[in-house]
Amino acid sequence: MTVTYVPPTAVLDVLRLLTEGPQPGVVLNSPPGAGKSTAVTYMAHHLARHGDQVRVVAQTNSQVDDLVAKIAAVDPGITVGRYTAYGYPVPATLAASNILIANRFPDLRQAAIVVATAAKWLDPVITERGPWAIIDEAYQMRSDTLLRLASTFERAAFVGDPGQLDPFSVVNVDRWTGLAWSPLQSAVAAMLANNPDIPERQLPRSWRLAPHTAIPVSDAFYPFAPFESAPEQGAREMWLPTRSLGNSPADRAIEHAAANGWAFYQLPRRHTVRTDAEAVAAVVALAVRVLERGTMLRDERHPDGARVTADRVAIGVAHRDQMAAIKSGLAETAYPNIRVDTANRLQGSEYDIVIVLHPLSGRRDATAFHLESGRLCVLTSRHRHACIVVARDGISDLLDAHPSADPVPFNTQPRFPNGWEANQALLEHLIAHRIRAL
Structure with a gap:
């Protein structure tokens, strides 16, 4: 391999269990930013040395494209196949000479590693069973997809983040709740429920996540699988080289986030519609102000310092109508291309600075959707340097008025931490970094 990668003990254990263990599968859990894609890349190349084609499964086309580029870059001597749908527009990033792109599976027989979406691997033309599969973002895969996919491989490594969002559906799924084969379970949850011996x-x-940002995320969302910041990445620094005129609340929030990694920009208490105009304006103003003030950072990637650019700033929301409102506001600024997306679509991405519109801001109720611990976990764990959370005052009282535990159906394992616990834990941390808007 042409890059230096020292695999953690967990990765070596997974490969040993996958190739020598008695079980047909093994799970590799990964906290945010733990090097999951690097681990998948290493495992794919390691398994390819056995001489059999390795199948890598991802959940979206963008995830597949990213993995193909990373896997191909490791060793130009190994052919990596990208199995596509007919008419799929292949990005320019997949132009390497050792990347083979095809929409017919027989055309990929010479590839040592083939990567495709789960949906594409279900193509009925694939009749032969492969020895290995690596399923990336396995917690995003529904269990019914795994059931249909299982006949295409003999052994599989399931890699993913247990703190992220579970699969979702727009239809009522109560009829399947509690069943071991419920299609709305994640692939990992269903597999472990039916195979408790899977390691x-x-x-x-x-x-x-740096130490000062990793600790609250670990405490709130991973109390039974805690993690820490990698000490090898060294210190991080973020600063604003220009002074602000008037010292506005937005400027104070940005300065606080630069110094502490977090800021909680709190608007006055009020019940609002989801597209709260004041909250939308605050999010837009904060994102624009970060760039206007020429925010600088220093870390292991930029030891000499670098300026934060628009492509390294993201805005996270819970709903698409909020996303549309914020995009509309950004269109009237000098930075219309700042990424704005829902938590579901931000999964797996990474930015230097992330601004979050809290899912419970301005709400009268705390529904299961808005209390989902995975949603808040995704939104508050995409950043390398700073996260600014925007919300109206009153979330603490809203949580206190909501039951701390929902009924747990028979044969269903409760998720820990539940949304109420996770929201309370993170809110307690955010209060210490509060900057009031007025």
């Missing part, structure tokens, strides 16, 4: 391992460190 699990965990990557222990986050390479994305």
